Amino acid sequence: MDEPGVILKMEGITKKFPGVLALDKVNFSMKKEEIHALVGENGAGKSTLIKILSGVHKPDEGKIFLDGEYVAFSNPIHAIEKGISVIYQELNLVEELSVAENIYLGKENRNWWNLGKKVLIERAEKLLSKLNFPISASEKVKNLNVSEKQLVEIAKAMATNAKVIVMDEPTATITEHEAKQLFSLMRGLKEQGVSIIFISHRLEEVFEIADSVTVLRDGKLISTGKIDQYDKNRLISDVVGRTISDMYPKENTVTDVNAFEVEELSVPGYVNRLSFNVKKGEILGIAGLVGCGKSEVALAIYGGIKAHAKKALLDGERVSLPTRPDISLERGVLLIPEDRKSQGLVLLLSVTKNIVLPNTKFITKLGHIRWKEGRKISGNLVKKLNIKTPTLSQKAENLSGGNQQKVVLAKGLVRKPKLIIFAEPTRGIDVGAKVEVYKLMNELANQGVGIIMISSELPEIVSMSDRVLVMHRGVQKAILEGENINQENIMAAAMGG
Amino acid sequence: MLKKFLNLLRKFPIILGFIGVVVLFSILTNRFFTLSNFLNVFRQISINAIIAFGMTFVILSGGIDLSVGSVFALAAVVGASIIKGGNVFLGSLAALGVGAAMGAFNGAIIAKLKLQPFIVTLATMAIARSFTQVYTQGRPITGLPSTFREIGRGELFSVPVPIYIMFAVFFISLYILSNTKLGLYTYSIGGNEEATRLSGIKVIRYKVTIYTISGLLSALSALILTARLNSAQPIFGTGYELDAIAAVVLGGTSLSGGKGTIIGTLFGAMVMGVINNGMNLVNVSPFYQQAVKGAVILLAVMAERSE
Numbered sequence: 091m092d093e094p095g096v097i098l099k100m101e102g103i104t105k106k107f108p109g110v111l112a113l114d115k116v117n118f119s120m121k122k123e124e125i126h127a128l129v130g131e132n133g134a135g136k137s138t139l140i141k142i143l144s145g146v147h148k149p150d151e152g153k154i155f156l157d158g159e160y161v162a163f164s165n166p167i168h169a170i171e172k173g174i175s176v177i178y179q180e181l182n183l184v185e186e187l188s189v190a191e192n193i194y195l196g197k198e199n200r201n202w203w204n205l206g207k208k209v210l211i212e213r214a215e216k217l218l219s220k221l222n223f224p225i226s227a228s229e230k231v232k233n234l235n236v237s238e239k240q241l242v243e244i245a246k247a248m249a250t251n252a253k254v255i256v257m258d259e260p261t262a263t264i265t266e267h268e269a270k271q272l273f274s275l276m277r278g279l280k281e282q283g284v285s286i287i288f289i290s291h292r293l294e295e296v297f298e299i300a301d302s303v304t305v306l307r308d309g310k311l312i313s314t315g316k317i318d319q320y321d322k323n324r325l326i327s328d329v330v331g332r333t334i335s336d337m338y339p340k341e342n343t344v345t346d347v348n349a350f351e352v353e354e355l356s357v358p359g360y361v362n363r364l365s366f367n368v369k370k371g372e373i374l375g376i377a378g379l380v381g382c383g384k385s386e387v388a389l390a391i392y393g394g395i396k397a398h399a400k401k402a403l404l405d406g407e408r409v410s411l412p413t414r415p416d417i418s419l420e421r422g423v424l425l426i427p428e429d430r431k432s433q434g435l436v437l438l439l440s441v442t443k444n445i446v447l448p449n450t451k452f453i454t455k456l457g458h459i460r461w462k463e464g465r466k467i468s469g470n471l472v473k474k475l476n477i478k479t480p481t482l483s484q485k486a487e488n489l490s491g492g493n494q495q496k497v498v499l500a501k502g503l504v505r506k507p508k509l510i511i512f513a514e515p516t517r518g519i520d521v522g523a524k525v526e527v528y529k530l531m532n533e534l535a536n537q538g539v540g541i542i543m544i545s546s547e548l549p550e551i552v553s554m555s556d557r558v559l560v561m562h563r564g565v566q567k568a569i570l571e572g573e574n575i576n577q578e579n580i581m582a583a584a585m586g587g
Numbered sequence: 588m589l590k591k592f593l594n595l596l597r598k599f600p601i602i603l604g605f606i607g608v609v610v611l612f613s614i615l616t617n618r619f620f621t622l623s624n625f626l627n628v629f630r631q632i633s634i635n636a637i638i639a640f641g642m643t644f645v646i647l648s649g650g651i652d653l654s655v656g657s658v659f660a661l662a663a664v665v666g667a668s669i670i671k672g673g674n675v676f677l678g679s680l681a682a683l684g685v686g687a688a689m690g691a692f693n694g695a696i697i698a699k700l701k702l703q704p705f706i707v708t709l710a711t712m713a714i715a716r717s718f719t720q721v722y723t724q725g726r727p728i729t730g731l732p733s734t735f736r737e738i739g740r741g742e743l744f745s746v747p748v749p750i751y752i753m754f755a756v757f758f759i760s761l762y763i764l765s766n767t768k769l770g771l772y773t774y775s776i777g778g779n780e781e782a783t784r785l786s787g788i789k790v791i792r793y794k795v796t797i798y799t800i801s802g803l804l805s806a807l808s809a810l811i812l813t814a815r816l817n818s819a820q821p822i823f824g825t826g827y828e829l830d831a832i833a834a835v836v837l838g839g840t841s842l843s844g845g846k847g848t849i850i851g852t853l854f855g856a857m858v859m860g861v862i863n864n865g866m867n868l869v870n871v872s873p874f875y876q877q878a879v880k881g882a883v884i885l886l887a888v889m890a891e892r893s894e
């Protein structure tokens with residue numbers, strides 16, 4: 091079973107879950123010192139393939155060869171010992187421990203606790219500054235936001251001497267700036283002889299970093315080959331099974347009536363005196379690097395965190411800043427939160443229950459929930475957003491990452507709001523579904539809703555926004571309009587220029 | 588039919604445990620599998636089961652209530668002292684009121700000040716016990732009117748009244764957990780409190796409600812025991828929190844919240860009750876009985892883990 095240059099070979103991998111054939115006789119093979127992109131629609135089976143490789147799941151059929159040797163990992167620790175390091179799509183950090191402790195948790199130097207906290211933190215500081223990640227090693231993980239946690243996960247994988255590093259959507263929660271750093275890191279690793287599997291829904295990234303690519307759809311292998319055998323159109327059509335002419339359909343009409351206006355919005359420690367307005371029918375983009383305060387702006391407008399403002403107007407009326415989310419919901423202000431795992435979903439509950447959660451009002455009488463109507467509502471949204479799930483009563487935790495994200499979106503689509511804040515709306519969503527989300531935004535805007543879109547994805551910000559507010563370290567650096575909306579201007583302002 | 592039953596067993600392995608202990612004691616002694624013994628067992632179970640139903644709400648929401656045993660005692664003595672004076676209705680109401688108030692207090696402190704339920708209810712556990720001692724000066728209250736005693740001793744169609752009460756509470760809890768907002772939010776708060784809050788749910792208000800239910804049900808249970816024994820004692824309820832938690836956990840409810848059922852708790856309480864009763868019937872020394880119960884809980888938790 092020795093093929094020269096092949097580090098990893100997975101043969102005829104099949105995996106069934108109740109009601110789902112997640113992988114159907116999939117072959118995957120990767121060369122040494124190669125960055126191999128694994129792409130495909132939401133629910134295609136990418137994460138499942140990775141989890142089989144690392145011993146989280148057992149395959150129903152199929153074999154794995156690492157460096158020509160047959161392997162069958164029964165658990166992830168076994169895989170790590172054999173030199174496979176995985177950054178999972180769902181972050182797996184110990185919230186109560188520090189960044190440094192998380193990075194070295196369970197590493198070869200097993201008695202890290204003997205090292206003493208100081209040495210550990212120094213080491214981690216060194217690693218983090220080498221990686222150019224703006225995180226403090228002594229900070230507790232629970233105080234970090236998702237993007238920062240993602241960076242910790244990356245650092246954690248970098249701290250091993252792995253032969254194969256797998257990254258399941260490492261860039262989904264970080265901005266282009268951090269992604270660039272990650273890519274130069276990946277190139278460095280490749281030169282040191284490491285092979286990398288890279289999963290992403292951002293196809294530009296695939297062309298930028300990958301040497302080879304494998305496409306899955308509905309659990310089947312669709313195509314595989316060197317990256318130069320693909321162009322963007324072929325890759326898209328392999329991924330979604332059809333061609334997409336316009337990745338960013340923009341069909342909204344901006345009115346000149348304000349939907350929302352705020353003066354001197356501040357969140358202590360995060361945001362300093364931000365003033366802006368959103369018109370009815372407008373999509374206002376908010377951009378900035380990880381930690382610039384844009385996440386906090388979203389929460390502040392919605393009443394999710396303590397904040398204050400000199401003045402706020404909703405639909406022309408003076409309002410006080412909401413102190414609780416339920417106040418916002420009553421007023422017709424919705425938030426699609428950025429982190430599906432900690433803010434968006436109750437993973438243990440079913441798809442229907444998650445969708446109904448913020449909307450019980452519509453199907454409840456005297457506290458009694460009419461579940462039949464709840465299922466009707468969720469059934470419609472599952473169809474509309476094309477959420478891949480065997481049944482409506484499937485637990486959210488069993489859905490693929492992108493399908494979970496769609497459930498988060500669905501929660502916000504039951505009501506008709508005055509203002510809706512989409513925080514990282516397409517995080518983890520495949521190219522085909524992204525287009526559908528943009529169409530949905532257009533549809534809402536054209537019904538007179540004001541839309542704030544907070545995003546780390548520049549192409550989306552550039553293409554979908556009518557105006558872009560750029561933040562840097564908690565303050566407003568620019569409001570770009572029309573011709574001025576382009577990646578260069580946004581990046582310049584985001585870097586503090 | 589058989590398939591349905593097997594599915595049920597997969598969902599509630601505790602039912603298998605229940606069948607197991609029933610079969611075991613039926614083999615060990617012929618005094619176990621009789622109608623009169625069963626009614627007796629169920630009457631005993633009702634005390635723990637009713638507390639455990641309340642505990643299920645609390646644990647599902649990601650909390651814990653260690654104060655139920657002390658609240659039980661406080662409600663019993665306050666209720667009994669008024670009932671002894673002749674007003675059964677007012678006394679019962681006062682007992683339930685005391686339970687509900689203690690629960691609401693727990694919930695308010697836990698939710699508003701964001702303190703650990705374990706610590707808060709540990710404190711109220713001590714406080715309520717102390718109130719009870721002060722209120723009674725350490726003496727039991729006995730000699731209650733016969734109308735009241737019916738709650739604990741009475742029978743309807745040869746079935747003891749406490750069993751009716753237990754099943755009434757069971758069905759109401761079942762309904763609340765599966766068909767009401769309160770039920771949905773109980774699960775969602777336990778599963779992910781932050782996501783629940785961001786979904787616009789008034790988490791504080793629902794947490795207060797949940798702990799109030801727990802306090803209220805331990806007071807209801809206290810009334811039953813007081814009526815049955817024709818006496819309220821200041822040492823009532825000692826260790827009941829552990830029995831209730833054990834029933835909930837045996838029933839498959841996760842201590843980290845968000846996952847579990849009221850049916851599981853019912854069977855959890857039944858298994859505990861049958862083991863108690865059976866061990867008495869086959870003359871297991873009381874010194875060993877606690878160890879056996881402990882072992883059963885360990886086994887159940889290990890079985891759940893291995894799933």
Ligand SMILES: Nc1ncnc2c1ncn2[C@@H]1O[C@H](COP(=O)(O)OP(=O)(O)OP(=O)(O)O)[C@@H](O)[C@H]1O
Nearest residue numbers: 107112132133134135136137138488489490491492
């Ligand atoms: N633990 C599980 N239980 C049941 N079904 C599962 C489980 N894990 C995955 N699935 C199902 O298997 C299919 C493949 O899921 P997988 O997570 O591999 O998709 P993916 O390609 O990673 O998608 P995404 O881009 O959304 O992350 C999905 O339909 C998903 O619902």
Ligand SMILES: [Mg+2]
Nearest residue numbers: 137179490491
């Ligand atoms: Mg995935």
